[in-house]
Amino acid sequence: MGSRPGGYSVGVIGGGQLARMMIPAAINLGLTIKVLEEAEGMAAELAATGVGDYRDLDTVLAFARTVDVVTFDHEHVPQAVLRELVAQGITVHPTPDALQYAQDKLLMRRRLAELGLPMPEWAAIESAEDLGAFLAGHGGRGVVKTARGGYDGKGVRVVADAHGADDWFTALAEDGRGGSLIVEELVEFRRELAQLIARRPSGETAVWPVVQTVQREGVCAEVISPAPRSDGRLAEVAAEIAQTIASGLGVTGVLAVELFETTDDRLLVNELAMRPHNSGHFSIDGSTTSQFEQHLRAVLDLPLGATEAREPFSVMVNILGGPAEGSVQDRYPAALAAHPGVKVHAYGKAPRPGRKVGHVTASGADLDEVAFQARGAAAFFQD
Ligand code: ADP
Numbered sequence: 001m002g003s004r005p006g007g008y009s010v011g012v013i014g015g016g017q018l019a020r021m022m023i024p025a026a027i028n029l030g031l032t033i034k035v036l037e038e039a040e041g042m043a044a045e046l047a048a049t050g051v052g053d054y055r056d057l058d059t060v061l062a063f064a065r066t067v068d069v070v071t072f073d074h075e076h077v078p079q080a081v082l083r084e085l086v087a088q089g090i091t092v093h094p095t096p097d098a099l100q101y102a103q104d105k106l107l108m109r110r111r112l113a114e115l116g117l118p119m120p121e122w123a124a125i126e127s128a129e130d131l132g133a134f135l136a137g138h139g140g141r142g143v144v145k146t147a148r149g150g151y152d153g154k155g156v157r158v159v160a161d162a163h164g165a166d167d168w169f170t171a172l173a174e175d176g177r178g179g180s181l182i183v184e185e186l187v188e189f190r191r192e193l194a195q196l197i198a199r200r201p202s203g204e205t206a207v208w209p210v211v212q213t214v215q216r217e218g219v220c221a222e223v224i225s226p227a228p229r230s231d232g233r234l235a236e237v238a239a240e241i242a243q244t245i246a247s248g249l250g251v252t253g254v255l256a257v258e259l260f261e262t263t264d265d266r267l268l269v270n271e272l273a274m275r276p277h278n279s280g281h282f283s284i285d286g287s288t289t290s291q292f293e294q295h296l297r298a299v300l301d302l303p304l305g306a307t308e309a310r311e312p313f314s315v316m317v318n319i320l321g322g323p324a325e326g327s328v329q330d331r332y333p334a335a336l337a338a339h340p341g342v343k344v345h346a347y348g349k350a351p352r353p354g355r356k357v358g359h360v361t362a363s364g365a366d367l368d369e370v371a372f373q374a375r376g377a378a379a380f381f382q383d
Contacts, residue, residue: 007067007068007069008030008031008032008068008300009031009032009033009034009066009067009068009069010022010026010031010032010033010034010067010068010069010070010071010296010299010300011033011034011035011036011063011064011066011067011069011070011071012033012034012035012036012043012070012071012072012073013036013054013060013063013070013071013072013073013074013077014035014036014037014038014054014072014073014074014076015035015036015037015038015039015041015042015043015044015049015073016042016073016074016347017042017347017349017356018073018074018275018276018292019035019037019042019043019073020042020043020046020347020348021276021281021284021292021345022276022292022295022296023035023043023046023047024292025290025292025293025296026047026296028293029293029296029297031296031300032048032067033047033048033296034047034048034049034050034063034066034067035047035048035049035050035073036049036050036051036052036054036059036060036063037049037050037051037052038051038052038053038054039051041348042347042348042349045348050062050063054076054077054081055076055077055078055081056081057080057081057084060077060081060085061084061085061088061090064085064090064092065090068091068300069091069092069093069299069300070085070090070091070092070093071092071093071094071253071275071295071299072094072099072274072275073275074275075099075102075103075273075274075275076103077099079096079099079100079103082095082096082099083096093201093252093253093298093299094250094251094252094253094274094275095250095252097250098249098250098251098252098274099274101249101272101274102272102273102274103148104147104148104180105145105146105147105148105182105271106124106147106180106182107147108271108272109122109182111248111249112245112269115244115245115248117241117244117245117269118241118266118267118268118269119268119269120143120184120185120187120260120268120270121138121184121185122182122183122184122185123182123183124180124181124182125144125165125181125182125183126169126180126181127169128162128163128165128166128169129162130183131144131159131162131163131164131165131181131183132162134183135159135160135161135162135183138185138186139186140160141158141159141160141186142158142159142183142184142185142186143156143157143158143159143183143184143185143186143187144156144157144158144159144164144165144168144181144182144183145157145181145182145183145184146168146172146180146181147180147181147182148180154218156218158186159183165181165183168181169181187260187262187268188262188263189260189261189262189263189268190261190262190263191212191214191227191261192212192213192214192215192258192259192260192261192270193210193211193212193213193227193230193238193258193259193260193261193267194210194211194213194223194256194257194258194259194277194279194280195207195208195210195211195238195239195241195242195256195257195259196208196211196242196254196255196256196257196277196279196280196283196291197239197242197243197245197246197251197254197255197257198253198254198255198291198294198295198297198298198304199246199247199251199252199253199255199298200252200297200298200301200302200303200304201252201301202301203247204303204304205243205246205247205304206289206294206304206305206306206307207239207242207243207307208225208280208283208287208291208307209225209226209227209230209235209307209309210226210227210230210234210235210238210239210259211223211224211225211226211227211279211280211282212224212225212227212228212230213258213278213279216320217354219318219320219354219356220278220279220318221317221318221320222315222316222317222318222374222375223278223279223281223282223315223316224313224314224315224367224371225282225283225286225309225313225314225315225316226309226313228367234261234267237267238257238259238267241257241259241267241269242255242257245257245269245272251274252298252299253274253275253295253298253299254274254275254276254277254280254291254294254295254298255272255273255274256272256273256275256276256277256279256280257269257272258270258271258272258273258279275295276291276292276295277291278318278356281316281345281359281361282314282315282316282361282363283307284343284345284361285310285314285343285361285363286309286310286311286314286316286361286363287307287308287309287310287314288305288306288307288308288310289304289305289306289307293305294307309363310363311363311364311365311370312364312365312367313363313364313365313366313367313370314361314362314363314370315361315362315363315367315370315371315373315374315375316359316360316361316374317359317360317361317374317375317377317378318356318358318359318378319346319356319357319358319359319360319378319381319382320354320355320356320357320382321351321352321353321354321355321357321382321383322349322350322351322352322355322357322358322381322382323351323381323382323383324351324383326351327350327351328344328346328351328357328358328381329346331380331381332344334380335377335380335381338376338377338380339360339362339373339376339377339380341362341364341373342360342361342362342373342374342377343360343361343362344358344360344377345358345359345360345361346358357381358381359378360374360377360378360381361374362374362377
């Protein structure tokens with residue numbers, strides 16, 4: 001047994017909603033899918049799951065030996081664990097060499113700079129003095145980010161003072177990891193976009209249309225596919241950027257490239273995710289091939305599916321927090337009756353303020369109507 005190229009069983013490390021949404025795609029293709037969860041949770045009722053710590057080499061190795069390819073629901077598996085899996089002959093996609101750039105924003109900025117990709121101006125900083133020097137050259141403001149461990153806006157802070165990140169420098173020094181913070185110019189953007197691409201180990205790629213993402217308090221609230229006013233050059237440039245990153249970094253599986261569209265009409269790379277991404281949830285209902293099916297095809301090195309939209313527009317709205325009391329399903333009788341054309345996805349998570357507990361997608365030819373339907377349906381699940 002154990003990992004062998006050419007097999008059709010996939011092991012997903014991490015048991016969040018992304019792993020959960022890979023399961024229906026795996027079932028439809030007749031694949032075997034297993035999930036390594038930290039605690040028995042969302043995927044357990046749907047797939048064979050193991051429970052264990054993704055930071056523990058023996059746990060991950062034992063899990064990996066039962067499948068043909070290992071992939072991820074999140075980016076937190078330590079490099080040392082990943083590299084040992086590869087050393088033991090296990091097939092891992094994305095590979096540790098690629099995944100490191102989604103794990104560490106400093107490595108990512110350095111590598112994208114080498115590839116000549118457009119980015120916000122940035123610098124690695126190790127002290128308040130470094131930060132002060134950057135701010136002085138950038139209008140007195142900047143965005144400080146932890147290189148590792150941030151998500152959903154945690155680890156991102158707008159500063160206007162050289163001492164605005166002192167607590168982070170102290171915390172990094174205390175846990176022995178040393179220096180790495182980065183600072184970026186505060187980009188004046190018109191909107192945020194995301195470009196999804198899938199790439200197989202053999203090199204085939206497929207892009208979805210570029211989408212617009214709407215963030216609230218650092219969390220993705222809504223996605224419009226395709227991004228309005230994105231026909232022509234904008235879509236081409238976004239796709240070219242994603243192609244350059246996917247092949248330049250050797251990404252395998254789905255890659256999401258988060259972009260800023262600046263007020264002076266440039267596209268700048270914000271950050272990368274090497275897995276299915278919130279900006280691609282619309283594709284389950286809105287595209288010929290969903291990002292979850294495509295990720296499985298890509299990591300198994302199977303031919304990729306078509307990524308055309310099934311309808312001219314799709315709007316995905318996250319259900320953030322969920323009902324103040326009871327479950328998402330308690331709201332089904334009213335919500336489903338009011339919005340029969342909308343697709344509702346619930347992740348089996350307990351409602352909690354700010355938590356992503358599900359999403360809804362509406363598709364159709366009239367963007368205003370589609371957005372109205374999706375927002376209206378999502379509102380049934382939030383108080
Ligand atoms: P996370 O890893 O938490 O997703 P991001 O780097 O994507 O962090 O930043 C979260 C949000 O902060 C972005 O979606 C954007 O709205 C804002 N942001 C990040 N970097 C910049 C920047 N350089 N200029 C302006 N806004 C930024």
